[in-house]
Amino acid sequence: MIRTVVCQREGCCGNKFYIETIDNNLQLTCKECETKYLFDISYYDFIMISSCSKCSNDTFKVFRDEEKEGVYAKCTECGGPPEKIYIDSDGIQVSYEIKLLHDIKELMYRVEQRVCNLELKVGDLERGQDVLEQSLAYINRYIVEER
Known part of the structure; x- marks a missing residue:
């Protein structure tokens, strides 16, 4: 089941986040209250960049697949995915x-x-x-x- 990630901080119900990849973790920062969340994305072979691949927007709605443990993001403006950088076996961006x-x-x-x-x-x-x-x-x- 895929669920929308919503800020858990009391009094905040934000569902728009700034994203950043840090050490195989996806760090989400709530746009409303700036609360930070970490999700393990070490199983992905790419790094998500904090801008949309289509319109360069920097805020995303984030979704979590609870069955497959996947994390997905889509732009709040156009619905596009964030830019991705792939890393080869030698650790080089390609x-x-x-x-x-x-x-x-x-x-x-x-x-x-x-x-x-x-x-x-x-x-x-x-x-x-x-x-x-x-x-x-x-x-x-x-x-x-x-x-």
Whole structure:
């Protein structure tokens, strides 16, 4: 279930926040009373920037998915998401396209490793089959000679 985050401070019912990412946490600051809240977003592979990706507004409504533990924000002016910066495995800021390309390369590398492992296993099976065929040939020759 997705719920709108509302300020919990007594006497305040603000639901518009300034956002800032600090050490894998999303810090929300209530626009009405300036109360701060922290949400863990370490499971995301991006950092949310405190401006809208469409209109550069800096206040957002924030939503929390209680089942999946996700946190989402949308601009109070246009409904757009906040700008996002993606971080690659080396800790360098990259665009979404570069991050996606890196993820695809990583996936291809893993697939290549699995194919290589399968080729090795098939080679082992072929060598095992050769040994079995030779053993059967020796057994067959022994049976023929005993008669």
